[in-house]
Amino acid sequence: MxxxxxxxxxxxxxxxxxxxxxxxxxxxxxxxxxxxxxxxxxxxxxxxxxxxxxxxxxxxxxxxxxxxxxxxxxxxxxxxxxxxxxxxxxxxxxxxxxxxxxxxxxxxxxxxxxxxxxxxxxxxxxxxxxxxxxxAIPVLSTIADLNGQVTAARGILNGTANFILSRMAAEGLGYEHVLAEAQDLGVAEADPTFDVEGTDAALKCVILSNVLYEDSYTLADAEVEGIADLPGSALELAAEDGRTIRLVGEVSPDGVRVGPRLVAENGTLAVSGTLNIVQLETTHAGRLNISGRGAGxxxxxxxxxxxxxxxxxxx
Amino acid sequence: MxxxxxxxxxxxxxxxxxxxxxxxxxxxxxxxxxxxxxxxxxxxxxxxxxxxxxxxxxxxxxxxxxxxxxxxxxxxxxxxxxxxxxxxxxxxxxxxxxxxxxxxxxxxxxxxxxxxxxxxxxxxxxxxxxxxxxxAIPVLSTIADLNGQVTAARGILNGTANFILSRMAAEGLGYEHVLAEAQDLGVAEADPTFDVEGTDAALKCVILSNVLYEDSYTLADAEVEGIADLPGSALELAAEDGRTIRLVGEVSPDGVRVGPRLVAENGTLAVSGTLNIVQLETTHAGRLNISGRGAGxxxxxxxxxxxxxxxxxxx
The missing domain is CATH 3.40.50.720 (NAD(P)-binding Rossmann-like Domain)
Incomplete structure (x- = not known):
């Protein structure tokens, strides 16, 4: 071509x-x-x-x-x-x-x-x-290939936010400290708003919704909450219960939601660092998980x- | 059709x-x-x-x-x-x-x-x-779709063996005990040889190798070791080091190998129960992980x- x-x-x-x-x-x-x-x-x-x-x-x-x-x-x-x-x-x-x-x-x-x-x-x-x-994750081609059998999706779709939450949980550090570290490493941009406010993850979820349900959603239709106001103490409380917090995007026939959610500490959704993961619910094939590099x-x-x-x- | x-x-x-x-x-x-x-x-x-x-x-x-x-x-x-x-x-x-x-x-x-x-x-x-x-995992279609960019594969490709190893590690039980339990649950067959000796996983790895490298491998070309002789003490030793044991299949230009391997206890390869996972190494997209139901x-x-x-x- x-x-x-x-x-x-x-x-x-x-x-x-x-x-x-x-x-x-x-x-x-x-x-x-x-x-x-x-x-x-x-x-x-x-x-x-x-x-x-x-x-x-x-x-x-x-x-x-x-x-x-x-x-x-x-x-x-x-x-x-x-x-x-x-x-x-x-x-x-x-x-x-x-x-x-x-x-x-x-x-x-x-x-x-x-x-x-x-x-x-x-x-x-x-x-x-x-x-x-x-x-890099072949999400849309897998959905197309499954030919109408995907009923809903959920995932970690922003590597910057996931890096920040992973580090906060692992090191017991506060949001501002880890954000500065992420900016030094080039993982977060000078203006991190798009990533930490959930906008980037929400855009991806809106696209998933449009593809899955032939919606004509826009960002304005998504319910979005970011991680900038998340206190380190919330992560500590979660850890005491064997859980952690991730910025999770959810796409279902009920709509698009993005926000910090409790997930199992060693569960499938708790990918670490800048990795992304998408979970697809299917009619007959159960749940498929696909993870890999979400940026770069x-x-x-x-x-x-x-x-x-x-x-x-x-x- | x-x-x-x-x-x-x-x-x-x-x-x-x-x-x-x-x-x-x-x-x-x-x-x-x-x-x-x-x-x-x-x-x-x-x-x-x-x-x-x-x-x-x-x-x-x-x-x-x-x-x-x-x-x-x-x-x-x-x-x-x-x-x-x-x-x-x-x-x-x-x-x-x-x-x-x-x-x-x-x-x-x-x-x-x-x-x-x-x-x-x-x-x-x-x-x-x-x-x-x-x-149910779309492994071969993903490989075809990535169009020559997949260089190697690794994975957990037998749910029965994975169930047995997961249970042995989680409960500290011996192989024979867990096998009997798996047979009661219908997860293992009356004659479990095909699964626990690694034959089933090896066949899948041979197929992956044939597709990835246009090989004409057969089961006889694979180096295969099963889990039937694995002592519970090996799992205990692994756990002390934050690791566990899984029956891992490896496909590379060097050949096909299947056997019990140490993996990180909370790592990507340590899927639990009867789940399967495949890791694909790619030229430019890093590593992709796809997990889901490997049987049924x-x-x-x-x-x-x-x-x-x-x-x-x-x-």
């Missing part, structure tokens, strides 16, 4: 770097300030060199990528809420041109799912978004590249 | 029972003593009634199922070693007639993989066998039915 990659953060850059290994070719790349197009294929090293030396991937207008001869748009710009722009417009443009779209950006899938499906229905292109839920450039890019492998060959 | 189901044990019976729910129709059924064919579709209840009252699913020759107008052979006879008969002949017959084959029987895939792939290549039919590894009629049948959903529509 010939890829146009928009957004060259950790995930987009890894897609550019690994595409060749998966048998694909990158013919266009854009970040917020510039673009580069070469129908005979771009070299990853040249793209990254220019980004490092000139601060942008290319001199061309970022919009010029849409004029390239590409098969698949990889939308890897940062997730935005509400109108999910500029990601949504990128997706609309590619679908209008009958191209496939693979998203790492959660915004369009969580905030404008109905419109996304409508645009897809009017296009010859297909939309896939495995990378938006659980990073190459890990999330591998989900994008798996999606590209699932696309119909031609549009 | 129109199904011919051969073998009506727990798995085959569940396939017959659930097929309609997945949009398929059973047109032929056979057990070792008889067969029933109806091109307009068999009723599950009628099949089971006859099996209960007359001891067989039908008066016809079991071989008559191959003359039915079917799309997919579901091979669910008991796993046999060596020549893997009669399962292998059933598969050969269906492929020679250009029909698809979905196996729950591990024998033909573990013992005659090369021949199976050769017959498939000469046929218009496709062969799938998700149910042979890890019951409806659970394993759901893997068979998922395979049927993956088949190309027409042969």
């Amino acid at each position: 010939r890829l146009a990659v928009v957004g060259v953060g950790a995930v987009g850059a890894s897609v550019v770097e690994l595409a060749g290994e998966y048998g694909h070719e990158v013919v266009a790349v854009a970040d917020s300030t510039g673009g580069a197009v070469d129908d005979s294929g771009l070299y990853a090293d040249a793209v990254f060199d220019r980004k490092r030396t000139e601060g942008t991937v290319g001199d061309a207008d970022p919009e010029s990528v849409f004029d390239a001869d590409y098969d698949v748009l990889v939308e890897a710009t940062p997730t935005t809420l509400g109108d999910a722009e500029p990601g949504f417009s990128h997706v609309r443009r590619a679908l209008a041109d009958d191209r496939h779209v693979v998203l790492a950006n959660k915004g369009p899938v969580a905030e404008r799912y109905d419109e996304l499906r409508t645009l897809e229905a009017e296009s010859a292109g297909t939309v896939l978004f495995e990378a938006t839920v659980g990073g 450039g190459p890990e999330t890019a591998s989900a994008v590249l798996a999606d590209i492998g699932r696309l119909p060959d031609t549009v | 129109r199904l011919a189901v051969v073998g009506v044990g727990a798995v085959g019976a569940s396939v017959v029972e659930l097929a309609g729910e997945y949009g398929h129709e059973v047109v032929a059924v056979a057990d070792s003593t008889g067969g029933a064919v109806d091109d307009s579709g068999l009723y599950a209840d009628a099949v089971f009634d006859r099996k209960r009252t007359e001891g067989t699913v039908g008066d016809a020759d079991p071989e008559s199922v191959f003359d039915a107008d079917y799309d997919v052979l579901v091979e669910a006879t008991p796993t046999t070693l060596g020549d893997a008969e009669p399962g292998f002949s059933h598969v050969r017959r269906a492929l020679a007639d250009d029909r698809h084959v979905v196996l729950a029987n591990k024998g033909p895939v573990a013992e005659r993989y090369d021949e199976l792939r050769t017959l498939e290549a000469e046929s218009a039919g496709t062969v799938l066998f998700e149910a042979t590894v890890g019951g 009629g409806p659970e394993t049948a759901s893997a068979v039915l998922a395979d049927i959903g993956r088949l190309p529509d027409t042969v």
